Amino acid sequence: MTVRMGFVIITSRCIDCDACMVACRAENSVPLGCTRNWVASSGIKGNFPDVKLAFEPGNCMHCANPSCVAVCPTGASQKRPDGIVMVDNSKCIGCKYCIEACPYEARFANPDTGKADKCTFCYHRLEQGKLPACVQTCLGKARISGDLNDPNSAVSKLISRYPTRLSVIEAGTGPNIFYIDVPVPEIPE
């Protein structure tokens, strides 16, 4: 079976420390003022004493049908066979069409290169057998990554054991980040 890289993000384990954003910036030299990943806050919900606050980390969803790849006029935006969505800088003209087309607003125009920039799944770390920087650094183990097609991967086990949620499914791009909102006491190997 082909490899299909994706994430499971457990919102109940995120404490909004933003270490994933710092790790990504350090690993990938992301310019200040831009970011390849984020932690969104729900804002305080409810009334005292029944109040709730949840955080939803995110990054490129490495969609099954990425609209950024479809609209790219030069073929710079590509989906690799393992599912990772990438930008080939040598072909990118900086038209920003992909930035407009992404329903998750996961892309930005890199002010240094003029090209579209986004999460690369730290493919250079995967090649060395390491985890993406954001996953490696996450102290609450809220971010888990792996092959969604491998039934023995941690992501597949989590998806089979807990209810999951996808973000903005009405955009129809088939995101590959699965959110788990319920408490997860233990992360499978």
Next chain:
Amino acid sequence: MHEEITWGLLIVIYLFTAGLSAGAMVASNGALLLGGERYERISRWGAYIAPFPIAIGTGMLLLDLGSPLNFYQLFLRLQLTSPMSYGSWAILLFTILSLVYCYLWLPKNIQVLKVPRNSELWLRRLAKVMPILSIIVASYTGLLLNAASRPLWQTPLLPQLFLVSALSTGVASVILAASLSRRWRANHQELHVLTVFDAVLVATELIIFAAMALSARLGPLSQRLAFSELISGQFAGMFWVFVVGLGLVLPLILKLVELKGDVPAKWYNSIVVGSSGLVIFGGFFVRYLITYAGQLHGWVR
């Protein structure tokens, strides 16, 4: 995640100028094929206007690129899933052919390069091809925004809106030039035909806006929120005053008054120029509004 405007004024200017060029070209082609000698001034002015606004607009597009020296990558392939890809080819072809068409219309004494003896025939051939190319150039921009999956831009009527707006601004620009010119001044009959067309186009545009509002109301929450920015939100002033009031309703009234024919002679020219100027003004703000308001809202998470 980003909140700022990704496509700004440069893109708006491009969307507007490309539409105006395409509209002027269609007016010229139509007048040549349907009227011949009778509508000669319309064909001539349309041909003289068409190549230039779109050339300026394409310059704006290049300025907007983050990596402008890489632009040739656009012309190494055709990506059928990307409206920008086939749109670029269409702009290129349109610009080249409209320059040829314009050149063939120039007075004989300033044509530096020799033109073939049967240039009349070539003009007619071009006039049959250019409307197709013009319609692609004018409406693909709607598909371009359609494909960038933002709630307001996903309105299915966007290509039609841009097409009608493009034709009306193009026709208005021909009316302006042909009524202000001394050498190739349009006669009463020519202006009458153009004005009928422009009035129909402006009325159609009003209907399309109404249909868009209706379909947004019945659409998903993201779309309702996005459209409410036009009707009652941040862009309401521009929408109601610049686009609907000054750009569509007022020129439509002026044109209907003009067509009724009982305008005092001394007012006639001012009304012709004024109503056409307003149509062009409104056409610019149609692009401005759709481009900016469309980027105000993403998807509701």
